[in-house]
Amino acid sequence: MTAASQWEAQQARERAAIEKGRRRARSAANGHGKSGDHVEGVTLQQGNAMSMKHVEFLWPGYLARGAVHVVAGHSGEGKSTLMSALSAAFTTGGRLPDGSRAPVCNVLIYSGEEGIQDTLLPRLRGMGADMERIFIPKARYDAAGHVTPFDPSTDIELLKLAVAEHEIGMVVLDPVMALMSTGSGNDARDVRHSLRPVQELAETTGASVIGVTHFGKSTKDRTLEARILGSQAWAAVARSCLVVVRESDSERRVLLRVKTNIARRDGGVVFHLAPLSFDWHGETFHTMGVQWGRVLTGVPETIADAIESDAAKDERIEAMRAFVSDLFDGRDEVPSIDVEAQAKACGVSYRGVQRMARDEMGVLIRRGGNDPSAPWVWRIPPTGLRSGSADRLAPFYCSTEEVD
Template structure:
């Protein structure tokens, strides 16, 4: 067909006037007209960086899930109530620092009675009971009551937090009750803990979940000892572990994991009787003792019972210490160096130290280990517990 014909001109006109398709913009208006679900992308440039907000520096972050796990009889609930008391009354943390902003604490427990256990323990720990709220029941539209279920009712609790102005701490005891499915399956655990993670984030609330160690897990990595799926430890930003030596009446609380700060160290504690209500009620309370150093596995090993092989190693460590300290006090740093060189695990050395009644004494700014038979000079400050430089 020759150029310039009427048919060709009509074709060009149609092409020039045809509508042009453009991709939908990423603006809110375009999203409102999307035909179905759509993924929203957020630019990192739009995110405002912010520091971690700590309830207790390097131990309890606000807006996160924290796990407290331990052996039976370690006083996990008593420790959790001590933490609740500190937050409610603006008390002192185990490291001596103060909770500078007291506030509301929510507590859900399926294992202990409010009247004869939880409230007396809170009183013994010095709690401001006006700042403690028990998560009790749920009322439906008709007013019918049912018990709160952390596997079902967390969104309702989140709405209640909005209504009361929030809380600084929520304790869930035990945390496995928040899992409606199989607590040994990672997908079930992650899916069921997400509402608690959302509540923590949305309200700036630290969520402390209490749980147990797996049976026959002694000596394994502390994070692997948390009962149920490893997802419990993965979802939590901080995992705390506890063990208690009934014979020595001494326990330890240690950091097994943290994504947000130092990942080791801990505190010794004792569980003691205390009387409240003018002596009419006897209850238990945790008394925090000295700070301990080292990885959680070694800290737990210093108080947990040992098997025959460990007992033999402990006897060898005791002989090593008796020989090392026979001529007088030795600096803790030197003890550790010599023990490492001799192939002794530090947790075994700690146990042997306790067996021999070795004392830690401070001279100037340096800690020394001393056999009981060795007289210390007047300038030495004694302590009955463990210290590392």
């Protein structure tokens, strides 16, 4: 037998084996397989046989029902307090940070880094939560009646049953790293493996699951997503990723949408942490709460860059603003070539001054006539120069009104 005929014979045997496997699979699928004749395979479903559904939101644009989300930030920046504020709103139908009304639902909170009785519960009660709608996982039990402490890394399947039984609408896992039973939070495969049961919990119960985590060290110069501690899979698996960033020289914070496939990747909200007190059973408790500020719009990285800017950068901005104000000195128009020369003489960035003048002070930078070769000039707008604002977030406010 020639080499060619040998090859043809081998191909024929392989085709016959494939066809035999197909017949066995079809027979098993139709219920005609022989006893003990197990067939392995993959079930495929055609797109035209599947239905679609809309994204259902718990908080429009931020939190979807039946999905996993991540909230990240540096330690001590108020992430857990933020989650308590949202929990209080959802248990009472209160106002959300953007002014919308929260749907009423039960909330489950796993807190692995804070005291339940002396920190979490007073914070929730102080912010007005309906405590009958708050659920805390304390222990797990088995069929033999054995009781052990609840462990999110091993008990998510049992938690799924409890979430469904108590009709939980929002689940907070703080910290989400507690899900790691084995492997490393820095390994994408391990992270995806640990998050899969949580995804199934969200999808099967319809709850919005929020995992709280930290930023890594020395990550300020990275993108906001890349700051999240461990593997980028934490953010990649989540339907949306929110981060908390604090102003460099104040206690003001912003919650930003840095990754989402359920809404626009845009803006966020301002908030402050504030002390509050309340009386309960004849005792006065002191805790921390959240005061919501204005709604923001804009690229998250640009907002973060503005709020994290240092004092030296602010001084440069004020110097450029003063430079632009002094430019005109009674004139309505200044040639661009003169502006560039003066900027060089004063040691300021011409491009920086140009952006400041156009974007924040309203200067009109146009050609001096209809001739395409006419020189460029800077002109004062009809309404006059805008004085600008020392508020770093002023360019990003959606409105001038605070959210109640």
